[in-house]
Amino acid sequence: MEAVKPHGLKTDLYELTMAQVYLQKGKTDKAVFSLYVRKLPEERNFLVSGGVERLVNQLGEFKFSKEQLKFLKSLNLFKDWFLDWLEEFEFKGNIYAIPDGRIIFEEEPIVQVEADLPTAQILETFIINTVHLETVLNSKAGRIYASAKGKILVDFGYRRALGFEAGNIASKSALICGWNATSNVEAGYLYGLPLSGTMAHSYIMVFGEEEAFKEFYKTYPQRTIYLIDTYDVIKGAELTVKIAKEGYKPIGVRIDSGDIPTLVREVRKLLDQNGLSDVKIIVSGGVDEYKIHRWRELPIDGYGVGTKFVTSSDRPYLDMAYKLTEYGGKPTFKLSEGKKTYPFKKQVFRFYNPNGKMDYDFVTFYGQEAEGEPLIVEVVKDGKPIRDLGNWRQARERFLSDFEKLPERLKDIQKEHYEVQIDARLEPEGFI
Numbered sequence: 293m294e295a296v297k298p299h300g301l302k303t304d305l306y307e308l309t310m311a312q313v314y315l316q317k318g319k320t321d322k323a324v325f326s327l328y329v330r331k332l333p334e335e336r337n338f339l340v341s342g343g344v345e346r347l348v349n350q351l352g353e354f355k356f357s358k359e360q361l362k363f364l365k366s367l368n369l370f371k372d373w374f375l376d377w378l379e380e381f382e383f384k385g386n387i388y389a390i391p392d393g394r395i396i397f398e399e400e401p402i403v404q405v406e407a408d409l410p411t412a413q414i415l416e417t418f419i420i421n422t423v424h425l426e427t428v429l430n431s432k433a434g435r436i437y438a439s440a441k442g443k444i445l446v447d448f449g450y451r452r453a454l455g456f457e458a459g460n461i462a463s464k465s466a467l468i469c470g471w472n473a474t475s476n477v478e479a480g481y482l483y484g485l486p487l488s489g490t491m492a493h494s495y496i497m498v499f500g501e502e503e504a505f506k507e508f509y510k511t512y513p514q515r516t517i518y519l520i521d522t523y524d525v526i527k528g529a530e531l532t533v534k535i536a537k538e539g540y541k542p543i544g545v546r547i548d549s550g551d552i553p554t555l556v557r558e559v560r561k562l563l564d565q566n567g568l569s570d571v572k573i574i575v576s577g578g579v580d581e582y583k584i585h586r587w588r589e590l591p592i593d594g595y596g597v598g599t600k601f602v603t604s605s606d607r608p609y610l611d612m613a614y615k616l617t618e619y620g621g622k623p624t625f626k627l628s629e630g631k632k633t634y635p636f637k638k639q640v641f642r643f644y645n646p647n648g649k650m651d652y653d654f655v656t657f658y659g660q661e662a663e664g665e666p667l668i669v670e671v672v673k674d675g676k677p678i679r680d681l682g683n684w685r686q687a688r689e690r691f692l693s694d695f696e697k698l699p700e701r702l703k704d705i706q707k708e709h710y711e712v713q714i715d716a717r718l719e720p721e722g723f724i
Contacts, residue, residue: 300356300381301363303417308364311410312374321620323409324637326401327419328613329427335607337702338710339396340434340469340691342426344389344403345681347419348671351383354418383411387672388637388658392426393468393687394667395434395694397712399655400640401668402427409619416614424612429462432604433469434691436597438703439581444594446488447474448576449602462602468687470695472594483684490517490546497522502531509540517544517574520559525550529559533566544572544593552583553590560591580605585705625720634718640667649699656715 314320329339356364356378364370364378385407390396402423405412437445447466453459456478463479473488474480480487496504496519509516520528525547532545545563547555556573563571575587576596584595599605615633616624623635638655641664645651654664671679681687701708716722 297353298355298357298360299350299353299418300378301360302354302421303414305369307414307416308378309369311414312370314410314413315374315377320408320410322406322618323412323616323620324618325405325412325416325614326617326633326638327403327405327423328401328615329396329398330611330613330631332398333607333610334707336431336435337704337708338431338434338698339427339610340430340465341390341394341396341402342392342430342465342468342687343423344671345392345683345687346426347389347403347422348387348677348681350422351387351672351675354383354415355381377410381411381414382675383407383415383672384675385411385672386670386674388668389671390640390667391669391671391681391687391690392684393430393690393694395650395691395698396640396667397653397710399634399712399714400653401638401655404617404637404658404668406637420612420614424610425458426461426465427612428604428608428610429458429465429602430468430691431610432601432607433462433465433471434695435705436581436584436601437470438695439584439588439705440595441588443584443592444572444574445471446574446594446596447471447476447601448596448598450474450476450479452599453602459602464684466601468684469691470688475596485684491519493519493522493548495519501528502535505531505535505542506540509535509542514543516540516542517546517572518542519548520545521547521549521555525555526558526562529562532571533562533568536566536568536571541568542571544574546574546576546596548575548577548596552587552592556587556590556592581705582606623720623723625723627720632720634714635720635723636718638668638718641665642667644697648697650694650697650710652711652713654713654715655718657718660715 388404450459460479463474463476473486572593580600626633637658641654641662643664
C-alpha cells in the first residue's frame with residue numbers, strides 16, 4: 293500500500309497512547325523537545341544537517357483524516373474525546389532549527405520543538421524520521437565529497453536506494469554536498485537537479501562495441517562517455533583512440549570493473565599518447581570514500597558513486613534522539629550513563645580561529661549573547677513558517693561555505709575530534 297496523506301499516522305503507537313494520558317490528566321503545559329545526535333560515529337568526523345526544509349514544508353499535513361481516525365477507533369485504545377482532539381489537530385507551536393546543509397557535530401540540537409506537551413510528543417516519530425534520513429545521507433555525501441578533493445562526482449544510486457523516496461532524497465543530498473550531477477531523472481524533475489548519464493553494458497551488447505560508440509556519439513555528440521569495460525578495457529580504450537581519429541571523440545571514458553589502479557594508468561597513457569589528454573576517465577562500480585581515498589594519486593577525473601552512498605553502507609544510522617528538555621518552564625533531563633541530556637532550549641555558537649577555520653562550538657541557553665556565529669534560527673512561529681529556508685541550492689551554498697572553513701584534519705577518513713563545549717550552567721546535576 294502506498295504512503296497516505298495526511299501525515300498523522302506517521303507516528304508510533306506509544307506517542308498516541310501517551311498523548312491521551314497527558315490530555316486526560318491535564319498535562320498540557322508548554323514543552324520543549326530537542327532532536328540531536330548523541331555522539332558522532334567512528335566513521336564520521338562531521339555531520340551535515342538535513343530534513344529541516346522538508347519538515348517545515350510538510351508540517352501542515354500532519355493531520356488525521358476521517359478514515360485514519362476510523363482506523364484508530366478500531367484499535368479499541370482511544371476514547372472518543374481523544375479522537376475528536378486528533379480530528380482538530382494542528383501544530384501551533386514554534387520550531388527552532390539548524391538549516392539544511394550546515395556542518396554540525398554531536399550534542400547540537402538540529403530541531404527544537406516548543407508546543408503543548410501532547411502535540412510535541414505526537415510529532416516525535418515524524419520529526420526523527422524526516423531529519424534522520426536526510427542527515428544520514430547528507431553526511432555520507434559530504435564525506436565522499438571531502439575524499440574526492442574536487443574530482444567529478446555523479447550520483448548513480450537510484451536503482452539501489454531503499455525505496456524511491458529515499459533515492460530522490462539521496463540525489464538531493466549529493467547535490468547539496470557539492471556533487472556535480474545525478475542519474476536520477478525523477479529527482480531532476482522534482483528538485484531541478486542537473487542530470488548525467490552515459491550507457492550501460494546491455495547497450496554495448498546489442499550493437500557491438502564500435503557501432504554502439506558511434507551511434508551514441510551521432511545522437512549525443514556533446515556529452516558522450518564511452519563505457520569501455522564490457523569485454524576488455526584496453527581494447528575498449530584502443531577503439532576509443534581509433535574512432536576519435538575518425539571524428540567520434542568522446543568527452544570521457546568510463547571503467548566499471550577490473551583492477552582499477554592498473555587499468556586507469558594504462559588507459560591514461562594510451563589516451564595521452566594519442567592526443568586525447570582532455571578525454572576524462574570516470575570510474576564506477578562499488579565506489580565509496582574509502583576507495584576514492586586509496587585511489588587519490590591515480591589519474592582518475594571523476595567517479596560514479598551509487599550503492600554505498602545511497603545506503604550509507606558504513607553507517608546507515610545515527611544515534612539520534614528526541615528528548616524532553618523543558619516542561620512547564622522547568623528543566624527536564626536524564627542522568628543515565630552514556631545518555632545524559634541537557635535541559636532547556638539551546639543555541640549553538642561557532643567560533644573560528646584567526647585563519648577563519650572552525651575552532652570549537654559552544655552549546656548554551658537559547659537567547660544568550662556570545663561572540664560566535666549562532667547556528668540555530670527560528671523557522672516556525674505559532675505554527676506558521678517564518679523563514680525562507682530556500683531549496684537544495686541554498687543548502688549547497690551553506691555546505692560549501694562551511695566546508696571551506698572545516699579544518700583539514702576533519703576532512704580525512706581517519707577519525708578526528710572536534711571540540712563541542714557545553715555551558716556548565718546546563719549540566720543537569722546543577723538542577724537536582
